[in-house]
Amino acid sequence: MNARVRYLIALVVLGLLITGPFLLTVALLLAEISQAEGQALGDLLLPRLPIGVMMTVLGFAIGVALLRGLFNQYVQGLLRMAELMRLMLGANRNFRVALEGPPEVQLLGKAINELAQQRDDLLSDVESQIRRANTSLEEEKNRLAALMSELTQSVVVCNLDGRILLYNNRARMQFRAFSQDAGGATGSGALLGLGRSIFSVFDRNLIAHALESLQTRLATADSQPSTHFVTATFAGQLIRVQVAPVLSATTGDGDQDAGDESSPRSIGGYVLMLDNITRAVESETKRDELLQNLTEGSRAALANIRAAVETLLEYPDIEPGQRVRFLRIIGDEVLIMGQRLDKTLESHADAMKARWPLEEMLGADLIAAAQRRIEGKFGLAVKIDELDADLWIKVDSFSLLQAISYLAGRLQEAFDIRLLRFRLVLAGRLAHLDMVWTGAAISTETLHGWESEPMNLSGENSPLTLRDIMDRHGGELWFKRESATQVAYFRLLIPAAARQDAVEPATLWRGESRPEYYDFDLFKRRDQDHALDDRRLTDLTYTVFDTETTGLQPSQGDEIIQFGAVRIVNGRMLRGESFEQLVDPRRKMSAESISIHGIRQKMVDGQPVIGKILPQFHRFCEDTVLVAHNASFDMRFLQLKEEATGIHFTQPVLDTLLLSAVIHPNQQSHKLELIAERLGIPIVGRHTALGDAIVTGEVYLRMIPLLNDMGIHTLGEALAAAQKTYYARVQY
């Protein structure tokens, strides 16, 4: 019941209370007494009635005033307070109830304020805890990503659908090598990307089989379940893949695979560790070949010799002519065997080397470590004379460092040298590591002693000798001195390693401060959850692309000359996973188009043709939604090539031009620059295909929340809305 209605009722009740008892008394009196008595009473009362009425009205007025005050303070006041409390509950958390009105109401207000304070403290505590947890989680993720990128082994993490959610730099380089081997023109890294399917690289069955065996191992409570397989890439590279499961953290994920709940540890994904063993297998094969050459080759020669010798011994009566023939056989064969030995040794020198596990390291790192060690241990100044910065060596760094530092110590002890200088240069398959000093010569005996004694010198205690260590490296060590300059040096001959794949920082970071190598949110995603149309725009994986063309008339023979594309996964643009490629249009370009995109004839001549690039681009776009500005233009070019290349782009296409028209129907222009300006996106590098693709991607990312505000959440809704705009009816 409304407060005001209750107020009116209360007034009526008050009026009745004030007049009621008097009127009732009068009525009772009139009913009881006789007519004469009534007349007397009337005469007595009637003249005094005005005073009574006045007193009654006065009493009523006082009563109303009292009621009004009470109503204002207790009813209206509490109502106001309730409104304020509602405000505190929602819109303005920091609001507090003003303390006014009677003490009871004030007490209530105070208690409310205290409650609100307590709630705020709790809330902000929870918030700060969440923030702290998020920060540390983010830190952990970044640390993991950083760690991964430092690993020398290729690591790829996938969810159960085979979608990649983490990879490291090594894997990226290795996969790029695969795609190049497979006939790719440039390093587009098309195979590896967040959210991409690992099955484009490895046979689905291989992985399925590996997972099966992991399941078995898990079931038998193997503490470290992992399995591996060896597979060959298209180009014949041999890859050894180790598979380890990523176990689900909790079993509380009730919405997914409810059937698996019974098993305590279910697999949520898996880690692939890749090793290119082609080289190892090659050297193994080489070793085999060598062994075979030596054994089987020698067997035949030995057989010839033995047969001849035994015949000579067995038949002393042999005639002189025959005897000479046999002797010649022996001479020939011995010669051949000698030559064969020389040849094998020469061509298999690497394989003959000791099988000590030598590791590849940057020469500069070894020298720097040696420098620190010698300066720290002996207080001997060390300088670096000459250093091949790109030189990789193949060494057992621990023992070699020991050897170097031992030599330095011995030198200081014997000749009191003050300064030691290093040189490290490449010489063919070997590296020269020189330790240079100025001073007296070392006698051969002294050096021999140093070489053959176990290395025991000021804390360097090793059962090995210098010679052992050089042998282990298949290396040599000698001393030389130029008497004119008194410059003396030890030369350590150590094996150099094949040049490493250089890391390209430019492609790694591309202006982003954090690596885009992981997206753990993909763990939660299951492909079969929804049909594409029902998927939320924020959950989809996109390829945003743009093309530059020789002109605007695809049907008149204009051609694509450049592709640029970038991927969006889980609402993040992955600039590191981009696709940029010039295409030879096989025709002359018009001057006016050159003025737009700045791509000259010379730049496209000799580039791959469209037939070569389209399959690569198709692979890059696999399983994604295409996004482009004025997409129908680009799609027209692609469609015209369908017949010739057999490549069909069947995935859904979103057009930022149409979406802009959906969001801002009253704007005159939907040019990319203007949209970007409207949405506050700075434009850099426009009119290269990749530059435009990136701008388009940024625009699209900002459009998603705007679309959501309009009630457009899913891909299907976005496509339908775009279809309805005016611009959609304009066709190329």
Add this chain to the structure above:
Amino acid sequence: MSRTILIVDDEPNIVISLEFLMKREGFAVSVAVDGEEALRKIAEIQPDLVLLDIMMPKKSGFEVCQEIRANPAWASIKIVMLTAKGRDTEVQKGMALGADAYVTKPFSTKDLVAKVRSVLGLDNTA
């Protein structure tokens, strides 16, 4: 009647010794330097025994061995295989393809002679 031996090997240096040896043992000796020539000579002279090298140009010893065994008319021809490959697997293959004996290079001439004689069923009563 003297037995005929066909020596099949592409290496002249072993052929000289083998030829000399077998002649001294009283066998009639014929020589072929590759697999194809070997098959021609077998058809021509029907030897009692073939000393067959495995690694040869044109046709390997394994192939020659197989073709000999595929022809029923040549069932009586004995085959002794000579090889520089000492692997068990190859010995097994040779025996499976129908060789009567298998000799790995380098061999002792005495053993070879003994093996040839035993395969021919001559024992040591030369």
